[in-house]
Amino acid sequence: xxxxxxxxxxxxxxxxxxxxxxxxxxxxxxxxxxxxxxxxxxxxxxxxxxxxxxxxxxxxxxxxxxxxxxxxxxxxxxxxxxxxxxxxxxxxxxxxxxxxxxxxxxxxxxxxxxxxxxxxxxxxxxxxxxxxxxxxxxxxxxxxxxxxxxxxxxxxxxxxxxxxxxxxxxxxxxxxxxxxxxxxxxxxxxxxxxxxxxxxxxxxxxxxxxxxxxxxxxxxxxxxxxxxxxxxxxxxxxxxxxxxxxx
Amino acid sequence: xxxxxxxxxxxxxxxxxxxxxxxxxxxxxxxxxxxxxxxxxxxxxxxxxxxxxxxxxxxxxxxxxxxxxxxxxxxxxxxxxxxxxxxxxxxxxxxxxxxxxxxxxxxxxxxxxxxxxxxxxxxxxxxxxxxxxxxxxxxxxxxxxxxxxxxxxxxxxxxxxxxxxxxxxxxxxxxxxxxxxxxxxxxxxxxxxxxxxxxxxxxxxxxxxxxxxxxxxxxxxxxxxxxxxxxxxxxxxxxxxxxx
Numbered sequence: 001x002x003x004x005x006x007x008x009x010x011x012x013x014x015x016x017x018x019x020x021x022x023x024x025x026x027x028x029x030x031x032x033x034x035x036x037x038x039x040x041x042x043x044x045x046x047x048x049x050x051x052x053x054x055x056x057x058x059x060x061x062x063x064x065x066x067x068x069x070x071x072x073x074x075x076x077x078x079x080x081x082x083x084x085x086x087x088x089x090x091x092x093x094x095x096x097x098x099x100x101x102x103x104x105x106x107x108x109x110x111x112x113x114x115x116x117x118x119x120x121x122x123x124x125x126x127x128x129x130x131x132x133x134x135x136x137x138x139x140x141x142x143x144x145x146x147x148x149x150x151x152x153x154x155x156x157x158x159x160x161x162x163x164x165x166x167x168x169x170x171x172x173x174x175x176x177x178x179x180x181x182x183x184x185x186x187x188x189x190x191x192x193x194x195x196x197x198x199x200x201x202x203x204x205x206x207x208x209x210x211x212x213x214x215x216x217x218x219x220x221x222x223x224x225x226x227x228x229x230x231x232x233x234x235x236x237x238x239x240x241x242x243x244x245x246x247x
Numbered sequence: 248x249x250x251x252x253x254x255x256x257x258x259x260x261x262x263x264x265x266x267x268x269x270x271x272x273x274x275x276x277x278x279x280x281x282x283x284x285x286x287x288x289x290x291x292x293x294x295x296x297x298x299x300x301x302x303x304x305x306x307x308x309x310x311x312x313x314x315x316x317x318x319x320x321x322x323x324x325x326x327x328x329x330x331x332x333x334x335x336x337x338x339x340x341x342x343x344x345x346x347x348x349x350x351x352x353x354x355x356x357x358x359x360x361x362x363x364x365x366x367x368x369x370x371x372x373x374x375x376x377x378x379x380x381x382x383x384x385x386x387x388x389x390x391x392x393x394x395x396x397x398x399x400x401x402x403x404x405x406x407x408x409x410x411x412x413x414x415x416x417x418x419x420x421x422x423x424x425x426x427x428x429x430x431x432x433x434x435x436x437x438x439x440x441x442x443x444x445x446x447x448x449x450x451x452x453x454x455x456x457x458x459x460x461x462x463x464x465x466x467x468x469x470x471x472x473x474x475x476x477x478x479x480x481x482x483x484x485x486x487x488x489x490x491x
Contacts, residue, residue, distance in 0.1 A: 051334045054490050076336040083334065087327035089257070091265050103253035104335045148331070
């Protein structure tokens with residue numbers, strides 16, 4: 001089986017700004033990759049390029065053996081993606097929205113109905129299926145976005161801040177869900193919550209100002225700090241040693 | 248299910264879960280009534296035809312169609328759902344055409360609901376129903392032209408207001424391109440061939456010839472080409488600046 005995601009010297013410029021500056025990494029099936037970095041580091045931009053929403057200025061992205069530039073539809077078919085902020089069609093009810101996603105994902109027959117019910121239960125949104133999405137709280141909206149991403153049971157999942165706006169219980173549920181799915185899928189999550197990396201990720205990547213600064217296991221990341229503290233390690237890597245010591 | 252049809256279905260049903268559809272249909276029917284009976288002098292003309300009804304369609308569409316089309320893409324940009332749509336396995340052409348056809352079918356529903364007009368004229372007299380049928384077809388195709396312009400313009404901007412205003416202006420130029428107020432802009436410097444070409448772009452000329460009861464293949468080709476052109480630009484715009 002080919003690598004789930006293969007990113008090679010990926011670059012994206014917006015006018016004079018280098019949003020992503022030659023980033024390379026691979027993700028295998030069975031891995032949960034934590035994507036870390038300060039705001040504006042290029043995390044979302046990288047994810048948008050992997051999922052085919054943004055076109056890279058240079059470099060390649062290969063998902064399950066398909067090049068995102070040459071065969072974008074094959075890539076989009078094999079990926080489940082939760083965009084930042086979990087955008088959806090607000091006027092639709094949760095169920096009709098998931099029905100629409102099932103239609104687009106070409107799920108048919110009894111499998112379609114079964115899978116929709118299964119996901120609704122898995123994500124725990126039974127109580128709101130007949131409510132329109134715009135009336136939902138931030139946490140529920142996020143979960144509907146998650147439901148949409150996993151509906152076709154993709155083996156590559158890209159989740160941009162999946163736990164943002166969730167309460168501690170919901171965060172716990174989503175992390176557990178990610179862990180349960182992780183054995184056969186490649187999952188990339190971006191997050192600001194560093195304990196999350198320790199809790200669910202098998203690998204972490206830190207990017208800052210478009211550059212890849214760290215790629216290793218959470219344990220290695222913690223090892224970067226002489227205090228054995230993941231927050232401290234993150235600051236050391238993204239702001240440089242001296243600044244952190246001085247502050 | 249075919250992805251184009253999936254997009255179409257979602258868009259079409261979304262008109263009816265919000266008040267948009269009902270407001271539009273009521274206003275459309277009300278305005279066609281006013282235009283036909285007051286401005287069109289339907290009774291006074293003492294003729295059993297629907298000329299007074301169809302004559303005002305271009306002017307109604309000028310304002311009502313951009314009100315439908317303005318949200319097609321602007322709304323996707325504004326709410327961010329364009330990122331969801333463009334990362335689903337849907338080609339841009341399918342998304343553009345699916346949305347467009349949904350809007351077109353919706354205007355077809357509004358147009359069909361004017362059937363009491365047809366019943367009335369058949370009750371009062373003995374009109375030529377083939378002319379009426381041709382006029383309905385012409386009106387629907389012209390609405391398709393306005394919609395293609397509006398859909399394309401809405402792809403340029405996040406703002407529905409801007410999309411509405413620009414669509415009205417461009418549609419207005421297409422209605423009037425056979426008239427001096429547009430042609431005078433080109434008279435004097437542009438070659439005669441160009442001026443003739445612009446004059447032949449007029450919605451009014453093509454629509455009026457259809458409402459006389461003759462569905463000329465040239466009029467159909469004109470509207471089809473116009474729709475294809477604007478939808479093609481629509482696809483290009485989404486492709487090149489979907490994320491901005």
